[in-house]
Amino acid sequence: MKNVIILGSTGSIGTQTLEVIEKLDNYQVKALTCGKNIELIKKQIEKFSPQIVCTQEPKDAENLSKIYPKTKFLSGENGLLEIINNQYDVLVVATSGIVSVKTVLKAIENKKTIALANKETLVMAGDIVMKKAKQYNTPIIPIDSEHSAILQCLKEFDNPNAKRLWITASGGPFLNNTRKEMAVFTAKEALNHPRWNMGKKITVDCATLVNKGLEVIEAHHLYNFDYENIKVVIHPESLVHSFVEFNDGSFLAQMGTPSMHIPIQYALTYPDRKTGIKTNSFSPYGKQLNFYEPDFERFPLLKITIECAKQGGIMPAVLNAANEVAVYKFLEGKINFLDIEKIILKEIETAKNISNPSIDEIFETDKKVRLKLSEI
Numbered sequence: 001m002k003n004v005i006i007l008g009s010t011g012s013i014g015t016q017t018l019e020v021i022e023k024l025d026n027y028q029v030k031a032l033t034c035g036k037n038i039e040l041i042k043k044q045i046e047k048f049s050p051q052i053v054c055t056q057e058p059k060d061a062e063n064l065s066k067i068y069p070k071t072k073f074l075s076g077e078n079g080l081l082e083i084i085n086n087q088y089d090v091l092v093v094a095t096s097g098i099v100s101v102k103t104v105l106k107a108i109e110n111k112k113t114i115a116l117a118n119k120e121t122l123v124m125a126g127d128i129v130m131k132k133a134k135q136y137n138t139p140i141i142p143i144d145s146e147h148s149a150i151l152q153c154l155k156e157f158d159n160p161n162a163k164r165l166w167i168t169a170s171g172g173p174f175l176n177n178t179r180k181e182m183a184v185f186t187a188k189e190a191l192n193h194p195r196w197n198m199g200k201k202i203t204v205d206c207a208t209l210v211n212k213g214l215e216v217i218e219a220h221h222l223y224n225f226d227y228e229n230i231k232v233v234i235h236p237e238s239l240v241h242s243f244v245e246f247n248d249g250s251f252l253a254q255m256g257t258p259s260m261h262i263p264i265q266y267a268l269t270y271p272d273r274k275t276g277i278k279t280n281s282f283s284p285y286g287k288q289l290n291f292y293e294p295d296f297e298r299f300p301l302l303k304i305t306i307e308c309a310k311q312g313g314i315m316p317a318v319l320n321a322a323n324e325v326a327v328y329k330f331l332e333g334k335i336n337f338l339d340i341e342k343i344i345l346k347e348i349e350t351a352k353n354i355s356n357p358s359i360d361e362i363f364e365t366d367k368k369v370r371l372k373l374s375e376i
Contacts, residue, residue: 003030003088004268007080007103008095009044010037012199013117013143013260017092018044020265023277027268031083033095038064045071052086054079081106090268092143093118096201098366101125105359108138115267117143119214124317125362126221140222141267146215147222148263149241149254154223155271165225166243166251167215168235169294170195170258172206175236179298183338187331195238195258204327208340209294213305217316220309227310232302234292239282257282301341304348313353314365321369322347329376343373 004021008014009032021027031052034041038060045053045068054074055061061073074082077099084091084107091107092115093100100118105128107114114133116122121129133140142148146167154162173192174182190207191200198206205211212232219230233243238258243251256262259279266273296303301323308315326343329335335343347369354361 002027002090002268004028004090004092005031005083005086005088006092006094007033007083007100008035008093008117010034010040011094011096012197012202013094013264014092015040016260017094017264017268018048020261020268020277021048024265024268024274030088031086033080033083036060042067052083054083077102084110088112090115092264092267093121094143096120096199098124098363101129101359101363104129105132108132108136111136111138113270114138114140115143115264116140119218120320122218122221123214123320124366125359126217126316127312127356128359128362130221139270141270142218142222143260143263143267144215144218145258145260145263146242147218148266150219150223150244152254152266153242153244153252161246161248162225162244163247164229164231164245165219165223166231166233166245167212167219168233168238168240168242168291169209169212170206170238171234171236171292172209174207175234177298179338182298183336185337187333190330190337194236196260198260200331201324201327204330204340205323207337209299209302210305210323210344212294213302213309214320216306217309227306232294234294235290237287237289239287239289255282255284301344304341304345308348311353313355314357314362315348315351315353317357317362317365318347318351318369319344321366322373325370325373343376347373 004027006014006017029048029050032044032050033054035056052072058075061075065073080103090113093104094117101121101124104121150165191203193203216230220227240253240255243253245251257279261277261279265276294302308319322344326340330340
C-alpha cells in the first residue's frame with residue numbers, strides 16, 4: 001500500500017488527484033491540506049479518511065477537530081512542515097504560492113517521490129531546488145501534461161541523444177483575436193479555455209501565454225536543457241502534449257486526451273504504468289493536428305518570460321510575483337487584460353538583478369514586488 005500526501009487537495013489538481021487515487025489499487029490518502037474551502041475538505045475527510053489534515057487558518061482546524069475527533073488537525077505553515085515529516089511514499093504538491101517552495105525544499109530531505117504541480121518551486125528557485133534534489137537523490141516528477149510528456153519520451157528512449165524539447169501550447173481562448181479585441185475582454189471570457197479545465201489563475205496565464213514561458217523555465221530545470229534548445233509550438237487541438245527532438249532528426253511525441261488525470265496518474269505510479277481512472281477514449285481517426293509558431297507580437301509576455309529566464313538570478317521571481325498580482329487584479333475587474341503585461345514589463349524593467357541569489361533573497365524579492373504592486 002502506497003501512502004499519498006496531497007498539499008492543496010481542494011484545488012483543481014488536488015481534486016483530480018483524489019479522483020485518480022480512488023481508481024488505483026494499493027494507494028491511500030495519508031494526509032490532506034487545504035486553504036479556505038472548508039466544505040469541500042469535509043467531504044474529502046469523510047470519503048478518504050486521512051490521518052492528518054492541515055488548514056490555512058487555526059480556527060478552521062479547531063472547528064474541524066470537534067467534528068472529526070479521529071483525525072489529527074494542523075494549521076498554517078508549521079502544520080505543512082509537520083505533515084511532510086510523516087511517513088509517506090508520494091507527496092503531491094498542488095498548492096500555489098511561495099509556501100510551496102519552502103515545503104518542497106524541506107520535503108526533498110525525506111528522499112520520497114515529489115509529484116510537482118506547483119510552478120513557483122522551479123520558476124523562482126529551480127537552481128536551488130534541483131541541486132538539493134540531486135544531493136538527496138529525491139525524484140521530482142512533474143504533473144504538468146507537457147513536462148509529463150517530455151519525461152515519458154526521455155524515459156522510454158535514449159536521453160543522451162535528445163537535442164531539443166518542444167512544448168506545445170493550445171494558444172488559449174484568445175488565440176485568434178486581435179490586440180484590440182483582447183483589450184476589452186473580461187475575466188469571464190479569459191476563463192473560457194477551449195480545451196482544459198483548470199484553476200482561474202493558470203487559465204488566465206494560458207490566455208496571456210505566460211504559462212508557456214513558465215513551463216520553459218520548468219523544463220530547463222527539470223531536464224537540464226539550455227533555453228536555446230527549448231521551443232514553444234502552438235497546437236490548438238491539445239492532443240500532442242509535447243515533443244522531444246533527437247539528434248538524428250527524429251521527433252517523439254506523447255499524445256492523448258486533454259485530461260490532467262493522465263499525467264497525475266503517471267506521476268503517482270512512476271516509473272510504472274497502471275490501469276486506473278478512465279478518461280475519454282482517444283482515437284487518431286479523423287483527427288486533424290495543426291502546429292504554428294507563436295505570435296510574439298500579439299502575445300509578447302511569452303517572449304518576455306523567456307527573456308527573464310535567460311537573465312536568471314531573481315528575474316524569474318520578479319516576473320512570477322508581478323504576474324500573479326496582475327492576474328488577480330484582472331480577475332477582480334480592477335485592470336483590463338492587456339494591463340497584465342504592462343504591469344509585468346514595468347516591474348521587470350525597474351528590477352535590479354542579483355546573480356546566484358540565496359533562497360532568502362528570492363523570498364525577499366517576491367515579498368517586495370507583491371507589496372509594491374498591492375498599492376496600485
